[in-house]
Amino acid sequence: MEQQPFVVFDGVCKYYQMGETRIAAADHVSFTIEKGEFCIILGPSGAGKTTVLNMLGGMDSCDEGTILLDGERVSDFDRRWLTDYRRYDVGFVFQFYNLVQNLTARENVELAAEICRDPLDTDTVLDSMGLSERKNNFPAQLSGGEQQRVSIARALAKNPKILLCDEPTGALDYKTGKQVLSILQKTCREMGRTVIVITHNSALAAMADRVIRINSGRVVDETRNPDPTPVEQIEW
């Protein structure tokens, strides 16, 4: 039997009831992602990227179809199972970092690490993010890039199966954004972690192992990139 892909989306649908009409935010979305891949989900605003991410991240449930992660049927999970799924299997990096303002960088990481089964060492993760000096600063005392790195550190510290990043560079300037992406790519390459990045910036497609293009709630294209470009070489 052929080995099952790490992430499987098979005919996944998500509908929203808007008054009389029913809108399909995800319309029979099907794709697969292999373990250790750096995957970019690409699409314009309102294409359904976030819906997909929400479902993959266990923040929302699908109405139809099957979602598998490492053999687990995420699509069948109930509310409680989903919480555990988020808790143990998913690391999330937000566009606006979503750090707890009242906790220092280290504490923000520990906040996540504390609830996990097998967390990574907080200091190691922060060091690897180049934040050794800023550990005891509050988010308000950090720059955007630094905050995002804390956010990534927080997600990684949980030692998740997949790392989901929602427009991680959306709020950052070009240079900082690149730096963040570089960290993510490095994470994927060096730690062998599956990283899924959602973005509307198609220029980034080149750096991914796999690119899934979504438009109007459908997968319009799924490409495997055998030779991803390092992010430093990508210009946009």
Added chain:
Amino acid sequence: MGKSYFKSIARTFRSTKSRFLSVFGIVALGVGFLAGLSGTPVDMKNSVERYLDDGNFYDVRVLSTLGLTDADAEALFKVPGVRQVEPAWSADLLVKAGDTDAVVSRVHSVSGEQSINRLILQDGRMPQSPGECVVEAGANATNPTWPIGTTIKATADNEDLDEKLAVTEFTVVGIVRNSNYFSFEREPASVGDGTIRLIFYIPPEAFAYEAYTEIYLTAEGALELDSLEQDYQTTVDALTAGIEAIADERCQARYNSLKEEGQQEIDDAWSEYNDAKAEAEQELADAWAELEDGRRKLADGENEVNKGEADYWKGLRELKDNLQKFNDGIAALGDAENQLNSARSQLEEGQAQYDAGAAELEAARGQLEQGRQQLAQLEQLAEGYSRYWAELETMAGTINDRMGLTEEDAVTAEKLNALLADISAHLPDPLPEDDTELLTAFLQAMGLPGPGEAPTLEQTIQLQALAGAVADWLEEQNDPAYVFIIDRLREFAEIEDPEQAQAKAGAVSAFIWEQITKHPEVLDAILQAMVGMNSEELSQTLRMLLTAWRQMDKGIEQTAQAMGKPRSEVEAGLKDGSLVANAERELADGEARFAAGEQQLADAKAQLEDGWKQYNDGWALLAEKKVHLADAQRQLEEGRQKLADARVELDDARVTLAENLQKLRDGELDYEDALREVNEQLADARAEIEDGEAKLAELEPPEWYIWDRSHNVSWASFKTNVDKLQAITTIFPVFFFLVAALVVSTTMTRMIEEERLQIGTLKALGYRSGEIMVKYLLYALAAALLGTAVGLTVGFYAFPTVIWSAYTIMYYVPVLYTPWQLDKALFAGGTLTGLTVGVTALACRASLAEAPAALMLPRAPRAGQRILLERITPLWRRLPFTWKVTCRNLFRYKKRFWMTVIGVSGCTALLVTGFGISDSLDAICTNQFGNIYHYDLTTAIAHPEDTASGPAYDYLYGADFDRSLAASMEKTTQPKAGTAGLECYLMVPQDLDAFADFADLHERLSGSATPLGEQGVVVTEKFAKEMGVSAGDTLTLENSEGTSAEFTVSGVCEHYVFNYVYLSAAAYEEGFGTPASWNVILTRFREDGPAQGDISRTLLAMEEVSAVNFTTDQMTTVLNMLDSIDAVVVLIIVCAAALAFVVLYNLSNINIAERVKEIATLKVLGFHDKETYRYVSRESSALTLIGALAGLVLGIWLHRFIITTVEVDAVMFGRQIQSLSFVYALVLTLLFGTVVNRVMGLRLKKISMVESMKAPE
């Protein structure tokens, strides 16, 4: 501003419902509390004021020490400022109302429809005749203590009752209310135990007063004024001053008129006295003359009686002589009779002897006859006997002849006789007919043994002889037939050995008998051989002889029996003939004796007859003598009767005499009494007149008491209470107001911050600042105004109503008016509304001042802060992050912190206060009645001596009770500067040691005992506080007689109900100069003692008991107070809950709204619902806890404040709050917090994780 702008405003309202609600709620609460509570005393005042005005309550009351007259009333009416003047009567009385004795009561004259202090009829009708009355309803109008139909009777113990009342018994015909007594607290009375229990009104004509006791006045213009305000006081003061101005003059006038009247009365009395004296003296002289007359008549009567007595005694003596004679006659008669009787008995004895002799003679005659018969019989027997013997001789001769027997062998008569006897024995009687039997018997008698009979040796010899003889005889016959027989017989006969023969004898005799039976000729042969007769001849002879023998034998036997002699003697007598001869001789002797007896008897008979004749003659003589004596007796009886009559007459006369003497004596005594009485009366009258003169001389000009309403107990108590309430109602709302202000400002500030973007956008679009601001101002205004409206509506009604309900146990007011009070409404509503709008405006201004561009940018999140706690690194390290966040957050928003802490602490403080008030009242019960008072009953005794003996003493000191102790208890009012005085009891126990078992006197805080020593003066805590004294201080006390003395306070004791000064008997006497008078008995109950109702009935039935007071009754009063306070406690709890809810709801609301993104992020990170809930709620929980703890402290202070403010003079509330109350308050507060948190928890669940994706605001 366009349409869409207003739309956006409307949307804002809708979308922020919870915020709008919280602003509205807190404003409503704040305004409602402030306006409602501060308006309550005003409502109460106004309602009472209206009630008083409706009843035309007096403004001034004038009393005089010598009463008031119509002239006084007229003079008062002329005082400027007087509107109405009404004279009236009143009196304090002890009455018997229904079954209750000695009820302390006050009676007033019924006032008219239009008059001052108008009565308001509640039930029944007004009195129409002097014997009717109406009673004041008191606390319970629907079920009054003395209902319609009760009889109220003024008892005789009232002093000068006839000067006060014309009618003393009244029937209750109606129940009324009078504004004069709208408080159930009663004025002190001048009689009984000093507390009025019954107030009733009677028609003026039922009073007997010579002057009015008081005059009520109303002041011109006072009705319109508020009597609790200064304006009113000024008006009344002016009137009072006017009255005071005429008081002296009126007093002098009253004095003069009284003096004049008095002098006139005294003069009249003197002339009356003299008249009476003269009259009395005349009457006495008449009486004396009458007495003299009586004495004379009595002496005459006595002489007469004495004469009669002498006659009587003479007659009596004569009678006695005659009687003696008569008695002698009777005695002689008796002797004669005795002699006769003894003669008779002799005669009767002789007769008896005679009769006995006759009977004896008769018996002798019978014996004689018998003897004759016996003789005849004997003779007959003797004759038969000789004949028999002759026969026998004949027979013997015959036999001898025939047999040819010799003289020697001859048969004799004697032998035959014996043979016959033998034969007879073998035969029955009478003889058998068959000859064979006779012959057989003969043979047997002759020696032949019977067939089968073994022959004896003797018989054998006889048989041998017989056999020989028969054989001989048979041989002679020569008959061959007999050969065999002959041989046989011969053989036998020849046997020589007797023994051998005997052996064969049986067989031979059997052989013979066989032959006899077989051959009759053999028998004949045998007989021939024996007696020479054949069988026929022999049997005939035998039959004849046997018959004769038997007759003879019978005769001899009978004779022997009859003569009692042995048979042989008789036979011998017969043989020699002596028997008959003797019998004949005896008979002849008997006949001779009989004849002599007959002669003797005849002689005796003649003698007897002669005796009887003499006896009868004696009786005839005696009868004659008896007739004579009877006559003499009759004469004696008559004489005796005459004397007895005379005696009775004499005795009657004597009795009459004695009666007359007694009457005379009585008359003399009466006379003396009358004399003494007249003298006494005259002396009394004189003394009285002189006393009157002295009094008149002492009469001092009267004094007027001009009292305004402050001297009215109801009014004064109400005023005090309202003042107290006012103090409380200003403190209470402060929390709410403060919290409301904080909540409103936080909420509105927050709102503006939330709307930054919109403000920026609008500004960028070109809206002017004012226009933008309008939206928020409108929002704030709407919430504030709505809240104000609701708060005022509810507050103005609810607070006065609930609070008043607590006061209704003390006051009666028909309607509580709860109108809106504009000033309060404006102040409370205006302040909060202004604050809300002001804060909003300020916040808006701050935001609007920024450039639109800056507004469009999300505001930099407020930086995290390090807090002090972090410096304690080891501790901090160990805290979980959720806690770290909580701690940092707590101190991050200072305004919220204070808002919550103040609000929650207010809530807790209110709860502590609420429960604390209950505790304080409870403490009265538990401490006063549990720890301090150990006695259960106070019995008031009218006279001191009855506390040491008598039925009440016996009962209370008896086995039904644990123990009792006499004490002195005086109700006094101790002067205190600036007040009407402080009511207090002076208590003096009779026995200091025993008293320790009745009351435990100790200090409250230290708990150390303050025993009442020999010289001790222990005051109760409240009293000490009111009078400003402590142990060791000098205290001036006044006893009920009005004597003042200085004492040194030896201790201050814990005490809650009423003020007491405990004194030792020694200290009392030393201080006041008089010993304490024992007027109560304190009693401790036994557990198995009689029921309270029985005790009460038993005691009240005793004359010397004037009142009983059960400790449990006092306790019930306090417990009732507790019940009414419950409403207030509930109100406080509800308010506290409201406060907690509003504050916590607001806090949570802000927290959640502000941290939606953070919460969503946590959810995305995989926090469980519970963890998320805890993360958020921990903050409000912590604040709640901090607030609650602060509130506990605050509560103590608030409780203390309220308790001391509401306390009345007579009662000290407990100062301590029970630890349980703190627990309750804390738990309730936390519970409120938890409820709010739970509600918020539901909202947390609804927060979508998608929020985390949104851009920061």
